[in-house]
Amino acid sequence: MNTISQNLPIAAIATPIGEGGIAVIRVSGRESIRKVSGCFRGKNLEDADTHTVHFGRIIKKDGRVVDEVLAAVFRAPKSYTGEDTVEVSCHGGVLVTQAVLETILEQGIRAAEPGEFTRRAFLNGKLELSQAEAVADLIHAKSIKAVDAANQQLEGRLGEHVKTFRQQIIDATAMVELELDFIEEDVEFANKDQLRKLLADVSDEIDSLLDTYETGRLVKDGVKTVFIGRPNAGKSTLLNTLVGTDRAIVTAIAGTTRDTIDADWSFDGLLFKLIDTAGLRETEDVIEAEGVRRSQQAFERADLVVYLKDLSLPLDAEERKEIAGFQKRAGNTPFLLIGTKLDLDRTPESDKNREISGTQKPVHQEQRLHYDLQISARKGQNIDALKKAMKQRALENKDYDASSLLVTSSRHRDALQKARENVQRAIAALDQGITGDFLSIDLRAALKELGTITGEITNEHVLDSIFSRFCIGK
Ligand SMILES: Nc1nc2c(ncn2[C@@H]2O[C@H](COP(=O)(O)OP(=O)(O)OP(=O)(O)O)[C@@H](O)[C@H]2O)c(=O)[nH]1
Numbered sequence: 001m002n003t004i005s006q007n008l009p010i011a012a013i014a015t016p017i018g019e020g021g022i023a024v025i026r027v028s029g030r031e032s033i034r035k036v037s038g039c040f041r042g043k044n045l046e047d048a049d050t051h052t053v054h055f056g057r058i059i060k061k062d063g064r065v066v067d068e069v070l071a072a073v074f075r076a077p078k079s080y081t082g083e084d085t086v087e088v089s090c091h092g093g094v095l096v097t098q099a100v101l102e103t104i105l106e107q108g109i110r111a112a113e114p115g116e117f118t119r120r121a122f123l124n125g126k127l128e129l130s131q132a133e134a135v136a137d138l139i140h141a142k143s144i145k146a147v148d149a150a151n152q153q154l155e156g157r158l159g160e161h162v163k164t165f166r167q168q169i170i171d172a173t174a175m176v177e178l179e180l181d182f183i184e185e186d187v188e189f190a191n192k193d194q195l196r197k198l199l200a201d202v203s204d205e206i207d208s209l210l211d212t213y214e215t216g217r218l219v220k221d222g223v224k225t226v227f228i229g230r231p232n233a234g235k236s237t238l239l240n241t242l243v244g245t246d247r248a249i250v251t252a253i254a255g256t257t258r259d260t261i262d263a264d265w266s267f268d269g270l271l272f273k274l275i276d277t278a279g280l281r282e283t284e285d286v287i288e289a290e291g292v293r294r295s296q297q298a299f300e301r302a303d304l305v306v307y308l309k310d311l312s313l314p315l316d317a318e319e320r321k322e323i324a325g326f327q328k329r330a331g332n333t334p335f336l337l338i339g340t341k342l343d344l345d346r347t348p349e350s351d352k353n354r355e356i357s358g359t360q361k362p363v364h365q366e367q368r369l370h371y372d373l374q375i376s377a378r379k380g381q382n383i384d385a386l387k388k389a390m391k392q393r394a395l396e397n398k399d400y401d402a403s404s405l406l407v408t409s410s411r412h413r414d415a416l417q418k419a420r421e422n423v424q425r426a427i428a429a430l431d432q433g434i435t436g437d438f439l440s441i442d443l444r445a446a447l448k449e450l451g452t453i454t455g456e457i458t459n460e461h462v463l464d465s466i467f468s469r470f471c472i473g474k
Pocket residue numbers: 229230231232233234235236237238249250251252253254255256257258277278279280340341342343344375376377378379
């Protein structure tokens with residue numbers, strides 16, 4: 001006998017809708033094996049052992065054959081959901097799969113909601129909430145690094161960390177509350193120094209986990225990388241070079257790109273969401289002006305800014321100011337200053353102009369600009385170095401690999417931050433000699449926050465929002 005209480009059976013197509021070799025229909029819940037048997041001609045599935053596969057036919061009530069299938073039987077609690085489960089593999093056509101599902105539903109089984117199988121797995125204790133979320137992350141992963149991060153979480157490593165923190169706080173709470181119980185007798189059980197150290201350690205550990213969020217977010221969602229610069233600097237050419245297709249229009253006419261253009265590009269397992277923008281200049285043209293406004297907007301939202309400067313043109317004072325302005329406004333956002341068109345000569349004409357202008361010294365001004373790299377997209381010069389620099393700068397040389405545990409979800413980050421705030425409040429209370437009952441309130445609040453990560457503490461609203469991200473059949 002298993003201890004899992006089984007819900008009414010649900011069914012859904014678990015594979016993408018389309019033409020393929022096979023499609024899988026998943027059925028889970030109380031009496032799901034008996035109910036599927038009702039439309040399965042072959043071995044009686046009710047007699048089948050767990051984890052066995054059986055050939056047979058799905059038949060309508062009137063005896064008409066719908067498809068030849070394989071039915072895999074998993075008995076509770078040893079299944080994904082923890083409930084009795086049948087997975088029916090049928091031929092992978094759109095209509096035939098639908099017909100098999102409908103025939104199964106006619107046996108008194110309900111169509112599943114998005115993520116309902118995983119939700120049941122969570123409710124039945126097969127997965128913690130952070131692991132269930134990792135399943136969605138894994139499915140939606142758009143880069144190998146995102147797959148690695150999701151796998152770490154799926155293995156339960158985040159949950160383990162959080163459980164350690166919880167245990168430490170439970171120990172601290174116990175110390176505080178024991179003292180409260182004997183308050184009348186004026187006994188001091190909790191060694192204040194020991195308690196303080198315990199809490200300070202937890203706070204530090206939560207901090208180091210929180211530190212991984214910035215990297216985690218970039219790994220999971222991709223690095224929003226904006227190319228900005230003057231018209232004709234070679235922004236669109238660089239975007240096309242990286243993605244390997246003519247995604248953006250390139251012409252010798254300044255002001256070619258009017259709207260921002262997005263393209264996904266992966267390098268070394270990391271996803272970059274490249275954004276090509278309209279070249280920055282004052283313009284009377286209403287459409288171009290709107291484009292320039294959008295360039296600025298893209299800049300504001302970027303995780304990585306790449307400013308492109310055409311090396312074949314002189315650097316005027318205005319652009320120098322503009323670059324400095326962008327660098328300043330970028331603040332902590334990584335910034336790369338890239339010289340383009342390295343294959344072209346820096347025209348003597350432009351140097352001459354500079355001397356003639358007289359307001360500046362006749363030195364080659366560009367030498368005074370510190371370029372991170374000088375490239376030629378046309379000749380492929382330094383493009384590999386640029387790719388590496390982009391990755392390095394985006395992750396700010398953070399030391400992490402496939403086995404690193406990263407906090408990738410803002411829900412988890414928020415809970416960790418709140419937990420840390422509560423722990424710090426408790427430390428402050430301790431330092432101020434505030435009584436134990438207040439301390440205990442802060443510590444219990446911290447415990448509650450941590451409990452929301454693993455799902456020990458949750459509510460329907462949170463679960464609905466998490467599982468709505470899933471596909472039907474997962
Ligand atoms: N020689 C040379 N020409 C380049 C290079 N990169 C771009 N160009 C040329 O420079 C011109 C402008 O390139 P684009 O990529 O359209 O420049 P952009 O920055 O997107 O320009 P806007 O969209 O107008 O802001 C085109 O004629 C390109 O062929 C390069 O590395 N070397």
